[in-house]
Amino acid sequence: QLLADLQRTPAGLDPTLETTVLHGVAYHHAGLTVEEREIVELGFRLGIIKILTATSTLAAGVNLPARRVIFRTPFVGVSVLDAARYRQMAGRAGRTGIDTEGESVLMLSKRDLEED
Numbered sequence: 001q002l003l004a005d006l007q008r009t010p011a012g013l014d015p016t017l018e019t020t021v022l023h024g025v026a027y028h029h030a031g032l033t034v035e036e037r038e039i040v041e042l043g044f045r046l047g048i049i050k051i052l053t054a055t056s057t058l059a060a061g062v063n064l065p066a067r068r069v070i071f072r073t074p075f076v077g078v079s080v081l082d083a084a085r086y087r088q089m090a091g092r093a094g095r096t097g098i099d100t101e102g103e104s105v106l107m108l109s110k111r112d113l114e115e116d
Contacts, residue, residue, distance in 0.1 A: 002043045009035040021049065028054040056089065065095035069104045074112055 002021055007013040011033050017040075020026055026040045026049045043049040044064055052064070056076050069092050074081050081089075086106075094102020 002039060002048050005039045006036060009033060009039070011036065024048065024050040026052055028052055030055065056085075064092060065098045066092050067094065067099060067102055069093045069102070071104070071106045074106060074108060 003013065003018060006017060006021070014036070017026060017036075021043070026043060028037060028040055032040065040049065040052070041064055044052045052066070069090050071081070071086075071089070076085065086104075090104035092102075093104050094100070
């Protein structure tokens with residue numbers, strides 16, 4: 001049903017989403033249409049989508065609770081992720097009344113640890 005809903009959007013079904021949604025994986029970013037984002041969000045809420053990758057747009061304005069939030073870099077664009085923004089984004093994990101626990105993971109490379 002999720003794929004059929006995506007197919008009916010004005011943009012049609014994105015070939016990458018078509019492949020990944022079949023495996024319970026999707027992505028969320030500003031390049032998706034409003035309709036696509038709503039369908040992806042619904043799929044995640046319903047548990048059809050188990051893994052959702054996202055840009056910071058997800059953490060900034062969409063209420064999608066998750067068990068685990070993984071940051072693949074300590075940067076948002078070229079800026080270092082500050083503590084307040086980290087808490088906001090990590091706060092998607094383990095939402096009160098929805099889950100009993102949550103975790104966040106921040107991945108760093110050796111280069112991220114080097115001082116400029």
